Amino acid sequence: MSQAPKVHLIGISDAGLKSLAPGPLALVESAGFIAGGKRHLGFVGHLQAETFAVGANLAELAAALKARLEAGADKPLVVLASGDPLFFGIGRTLARDLGAESLEVHPQASAFQMAFARLSLNWDDAHLVSVHGRPLDRLLAVPPEAAKLGVFTDDKNTPAEVARFLMATGWGGGDRAFVLENLEGEGESRFEGSLEEAAARSFGPLNVMVALRSEPPDPAGLHAFGLPDSFFHQRKPEQGLITKAEIRALSLSKMRLHPRSVAWDIGAGSGSVAVEAARFCRQGRVWAVEKNAEDCGNVRLNFAKFGCLNASLVQGRAPEALDGLPDDPDAVFVGGSSGRMADILEACKARLRPLGSLVVNTVTLENTAEALEWYKASGLEWDLVQVQVSRRKPILDLQRLDALNPIFVFWGRKAGA
Numbered sequence: 001m002s003q004a005p006k007v008h009l010i011g012i013s014d015a016g017l018k019s020l021a022p023g024p025l026a027l028v029e030s031a032g033f034i035a036g037g038k039r040h041l042g043f044v045g046h047l048q049a050e051t052f053a054v055g056a057n058l059a060e061l062a063a064a065l066k067a068r069l070e071a072g073a074d075k076p077l078v079v080l081a082s083g084d085p086l087f088f089g090i091g092r093t094l095a096r097d098l099g100a101e102s103l104e105v106h107p108q109a110s111a112f113q114m115a116f117a118r119l120s121l122n123w124d125d126a127h128l129v130s131v132h133g134r135p136l137d138r139l140l141a142v143p144p145e146a147a148k149l150g151v152f153t154d155d156k157n158t159p160a161e162v163a164r165f166l167m168a169t170g171w172g173g174g175d176r177a178f179v180l181e182n183l184e185g186e187g188e189s190r191f192e193g194s195l196e197e198a199a200a201r202s203f204g205p206l207n208v209m210v211a212l213r214s215e216p217p218d219p220a221g222l223h224a225f226g227l228p229d230s231f232f233h234q235r236k237p238e239q240g241l242i243t244k245a246e247i248r249a250l251s252l253s254k255m256r257l258h259p260r261s262v263a264w265d266i267g268a269g270s271g272s273v274a275v276e277a278a279r280f281c282r283q284g285r286v287w288a289v290e291k292n293a294e295d296c297g298n299v300r301l302n303f304a305k306f307g308c309l310n311a312s313l314v315q316g317r318a319p320e321a322l323d324g325l326p327d328d329p330d331a332v333f334v335g336g337s338s339g340r341m342a343d344i345l346e347a348c349k350a351r352l353r354p355l356g357s358l359v360v361n362t363v364t365l366e367n368t369a370e371a372l373e374w375y376k377a378s379g380l381e382w383d384l385v386q387v388q389v390s391r392r393k394p395i396l397d398l399q400r401l402d403a404l405n406p407i408f409v410f411w412g413r414k415a416g417a
Contacts, residue, residue, distance in 0.1 A: 006104045007078075007079060008024070008077065012081070012082065013108055014185025028080075033065075034079075054079075065102075082108075083112075087107075091103070112208060115210055128151075131152065134157075139151070139166070144170060153203075160199050160202065162198075162211075163195040163211075173195055176192070177192075177198040177212075226249030227245060233301040233305070234269075246387070247409065250409055252333075257281055259284065262287075263285075263333070264348070265287070265335065266348070267335045270299065275306050277311075289316060319340065345374050358412045359410065360410040381415070382413070388403065
């Protein structure tokens, strides 16, 4: 009984057919169908196989391969891909669309592996990410304490753009950058310099970037929760429009955030809740809504200070300003309502995703009573706690406690879909 035909997914480098071992080379030379990028097809132009140029047409490729598999192709079906096709490559898509049992994978060394080898750097402790055909903000998924980074780039998300992004999120301009172009191909070259220098240069489209941090920051500080109030720009001389650190930590815990959460901070004041949410939800998105122009200025300063590139500010009055937010939230924090508590909470509940959390802080008895009545009728699974915080304050050579305003923290969770 003959075996069912398979799609041979073959990794290849810019050295062309010379990079292939005898087995994969024989498959390519005897293939009846070869798919690959235009560069890859240039390596096999002398062969008689039917070819398919791969671009933004992966669904068409999968359909073409499936039809040939079902027809019982008598010659090998080959897909050429750079490096290891299962590492940021086409293998994931073909395994999903055709079934892993339909594939036979012949990997080549990944371009990351080659790049680190050229630099004689171990890469088992490197953080690897691709922004090739993907949003640049995928770099936010890299842990903020990362000291060694490898990046697949493209002609839009260039090494210069990557360098600027890294510097905006806390890397130093003097940190080292390497760009390795045309690995194993004609004109292979290497740039070595600082991130600032890389940000000012242009590079060819085929490259891998490696960045090394000279002095990684203290991870304890990067992941600290409930940052001191003094860390934030806030309105002066009246320093009151900030959710205090102790209340902020409790409120954030009730928001049930995860790294991909979309979070809203309504009545943002200084934006302290939005900043802490953005630091935690590095693969998500945070929206701060604030009506006061002076406070909006402080929110912007705090976003810049903490490198919150995944956070955005909308100046406007809730609930109307919420209509312009593109992303439905997993979590909402309401720190100020300007007398429109019920309207804001209704608008938030309507947009809240299943299992999402809605957290409200109140200070006045009137707002507390209104929030209580709303939560009781909301249909959410809800609860509340009243928090009284007193902070140490020196008096001469003695110590006393200085009481802050008591705060009511409400939270509710929406039912699943």
